[in-house]
Amino acid sequence: MKNSAILILAGAGALGIVTLHTSCSKADATASAGEEAAPKNGAKFKEGEGLSLTDEMKKSIALQVADVGEEKVASAITVSLSAMKPHEATGWLSPQHAAQVHPGVEVKLQSEDNGSVVDGTVQRVEQTPIGALGDREVTITTTQPLPLGGRLQATFHARAGEPAPAIPRSALLKTAEGTFVYAVNGTFYIRTPVKTGAMNSDLVEIKDGLYSGDQIVTTPVMSLWLAELQVLRGGKACTCGH
Known part of the structure; x- marks a missing residue:
């Protein structure tokens, strides 16, 4: 018995729709054998080679x-902060990001409520008992008062490496x-x-x-991922009593 599955690939301003016609027994056999599995009119997958698309599909998803x-590459690290004191805001950095942020670094804080911007300076970066998975707490001080309990965004620009x-x-x-x-x-x-x-x-x-x-x-990688999932796992969603 044959079944039909609809594969929708969302691309950059384009939508590709492929109807996959597969036999449950054939799909299971090819999957277990690790061989090429897919319809000729859309996406197909071959073990060790990857995913392949027809020219029509490439065009439809603007590959x-x-x-x-x-x-x-210079890192841009954006951190959410809370203002718990009139001139102080705190937030959390991963260990990787914390290694790139040091006391004395100047940063601009933008309010998530009204978009206003104030200047701040990193006061300290430290590990605390409540930090999850080794996260470090960053404390930023300002000369201008901050709204207590207000949410802010701070963006740090680290120096580019080699x-x-x-x-x-x-x-x-x-x-x-x-x-x-x-x-x-x-x-x-x-x-x-x-x-x-x-x-x-x-x-x-x-x-x-x-x-x-x-x-x-470079684009659209999510469409390729959805196509791969459909080809590799779609055959198991059949109604053959498996």
Whole structure:
């Protein structure tokens, strides 16, 4: 018995819809054998190779690729703070971010309520007993009074390091399984785990998993992830009594 499943891929301003016709027994067999599994009119997956799309599907989701270059990436760290004293606000930094923020650094605090901005200075960064998973508490003082209980945003700009492989932030895929990119592998796109470093609104430093000159998908990585999930796991949602 054959079943139909609808795969919806959301791209940059485009929507691709693929109807997948699979036999439950055939889908289970190919999945267990680790072989190519997919319809010819949409996405298909091959173990060890990755995901492949037809030219029509690439166009419908506005697929874009780019070479990995080397850049000096300066981290932009945004932290939410609470003003518990008239001239003092506190928040939490991860151990990685705390290593880049030091007492004496000047920062601008923006109110989440009305958007007003005041100047502040990092007073201290310290580990406290209530910090979760090693988080550090950052304390920022101001000369201007702060509304008690008010919520603020502080953005720290760390100094850029040495040139390293870097990718557009849009190319990064974060899932419950980890952090990935889709690397170009011939006619396939293979989901590749990466270790990230410095990050800002535009770029992400890659510490492991990619080399300068590699090609990666810059957009839409979420559509590729949904396609991969549909091809690999969609066959189990059938009504064959399995």
